[in-house]
Amino acid sequence: MASTTNTPSYTLRYFDGIGLGESIRLLLTAANVEWTEEHPEWPQEKPNQPFGRLPVLVEKSTDGSPDFVICESSNIERYLARTYGLLPADLRKAALQEQLRDQMMDVVIAFSGYARSISEEDKKARKEAFEEIFEKFIALLTKILQDNGSTGRLFGDSLSYADIAIYIFFKNLILDFVRLVADIVDYAKPKVTSEIIKLISTVETDPKLTKFVLKSGDLTAAVSA
């Protein structure tokens, strides 16, 4: 549990919420490294960030060299997942996981467009676009889970990057996005298939994550109720 002199430690800079930071928190937890979190004053600290946005990951060196700082949530996630074995080194197998995370972001962007829309005309069009891409995504995930033996894992037989990324997608949708669209849970919860519920509970009971994963809420309970 304690880090060796060769293992780096990390600081995550983000807001105090699930958003685009929670997958990173879970990856750091699964990696079993030392890490802390900073919640910069916002927007005062915006100019102090490399790309003016959060999250930012700082990897503190152990040999006096400058800290390694990276941005962009998916980039940070892939970096940690590759470094700590949650993404396979095989490029093809990794690509099959990464495309799910990227597709998830397309669904989130569609939701964001819907949540941001102002005119009635746009709201209607964006709601339809979101629902279409969301339902297709559910069907795709369910099929992948079935093809992997309905074990509650998307790939292989141990916790993967894709499992974490998809778990966080549903955590945001069910536990947080109601502040953006009031009836989103009424719409989305009935569509969550039993295979996906099993993925959620498999992630929440994984020994690598149990000490941390429920701090942001119990998603298994929320989708099963």
Place this chain on the structure above:
Amino acid sequence: PSYTLRYFNMIGRAEACRLLLTAAKVKWTEEHPEWPQEKEKQPFGHLPVLIEKRADGSELVLSESSTIERFLARTYGFLPLDPTQSAIQEQIRDEQWDVLNAFIFVIMVHGDEDKKAGMDRFNDLFNRMVKVHMGILNANANKKHLFGDKLSFADI
């Protein structure tokens, strides 16, 4: 292996894939599926899609432009395999698409209020992106590439 890229006949989200396939000097062709008739046949219901056919007859089908780009870039040496070096380049690509997606949002909405809010956000992201990129270019001694001294993923 040889490749088939499925996309529309435009730059859009596939041009970096085309440039990477070209720079990799592999055999590749392009298909322009009838749209939206072919939508349901695609793994995620959208394009681009990359099909890799290997010598043993097996196929890999990938979706998502950024995943396709990274897969080609890593396989053919345009992204370093070292995660630290790679992450520095990948964040530039990810940031650039945040900016482009913000602009695409403006194009697609109809209400005036939506357009104005969208443009403000795009302008903010775009101006910051230009500043960051100029900083990286100026910091690289040869000033012709973003990193190192030959064509890289970030350059493309």
